[in-house]
Amino acid sequence: MSSRLDGSVGALVDAVQSGAASALDVATESIARIRASDSGTAGDAPLNAFVSVDDDVQSAVAASSGGSAARALAGVPIALKDNIATLRLRTTCGSRILEDHVSPFEATVVGKLRAAGATIIGKTTLDEFAMGSSTEHSAFGPARNPHDRDRVPGGSSGGSAAAVAAGICQVALGSETGGSVRQPAAFCGIVGVKPSYGRISRYGLVAFASSLDNIGVFGRAVDDAARVFDVVSGPDAEHDATSAAVEPETVQQEPGRLDGVVLGLPAEYFPDSLDPAVRDRVMRASVAARARGAEIRQVSLPHTALAVPAYYVIAPAEASANLSRYDGVRFGRRVKEASARDPLRAMYEATRSEGFGPEVTRRILLGTYVLSAGYYDAYYRRAMAVRDRIRADFASVFASGVHALLTPTTPTPAFKFGAISDPYEMYMTDVFTVTANLAELPAMSVPTGRISGLPVGAQIIAPRFAERAMFRVAYALEAELGGEAHTG
């Protein structure tokens, strides 16, 4: 008999609700799969998708309402990126500076998941403080891509994507500041959803760049992700002042047709330099959308090329302020320099230089520089002006009657470990994803085929708070593509 973990979330929930499966058995199996993925017994390098695993399965299940019927996620095991605060497991952010940090409170999404009956099985590998695109910046080793363990799973939520793609669990949460859910979803051949800014509470998500940060959802299939999305989204006036006050429409729905839907293909996301094989796989999604009744229209978002430079000013600027709290006094690691003349300053310096890895250090330096007197106008203010133009590009396309955009999620499939050593080159891989964060729009990646066995993702971008319409497109694409979504 195939495992409950290999089917859909819907089927698993039905089985738990009817008593045919137990939350405890399912969570136990999920955790056994984590161990197997790291054992190397099949000759594979360890997947290393998890930083922490909840080995006390009984208590993990008891911590939620998994046993009781009629819960939306009854008995569903779920993995959380290790920058989402939990009471039962430490929250390291993939950093030495928070290696032993256990949060005194838990994220709003965690409470919602537990109330819905989901079992939190562990915390997943990420680039330190979510800064990266490959998990190579994790202080606890990178996660690997289940499709080819010599390749990155993407980042920064690579561990969550790898866990879902490897069949450890059907769903996971990640976070998004510039593509960290959509890009690993594309690299691992699964579904990854970034909400509109304000749609999912950020309370308990460790801040990287607060005006861009979101919690996002991974699922093996669209419906799996939709069910989790409906549980975790919604207002949180008490804890997150940036959460939207409106109760969202449910995104879970039956796959249907796309008659009357206009999908835009933005020219800037299909440049001449784009790998023709990637273009070809994304065009598969466009053909599928047309077969379901959608109209396809060519559109333009003229400021797209400025998005990466603007993002890599704004995100580090906000990060440099957010990360100033890790000073050895209030959180995590403290390194003392006893002999120093100015012991407090020496403690700050030693703690921060030992606690932060090279990429986080680079971002803090960059951010501090662009915010410093004399450079603020030249960099930060200009980047904010670019952000306005990016927003305006999207607004005018959506105002012209286009309901959603269809683009590649990434310019290439998953790359090999070590293949991109130049930070600038790494930043450029975010070219198709940072725009939605800058413009606060919902966006998601769905599988649209493979190139030499490696998954390729198609991205759907929708107007702010139009998540239900975005999912309508995703459901239709998945249904129409069928097996083509996962074959060359």
Ligand code: GLN
């Ligand atoms: N890769 C991007 C960065 O390094 C995005 C990260 C993210 O979305 N958390 O900043």
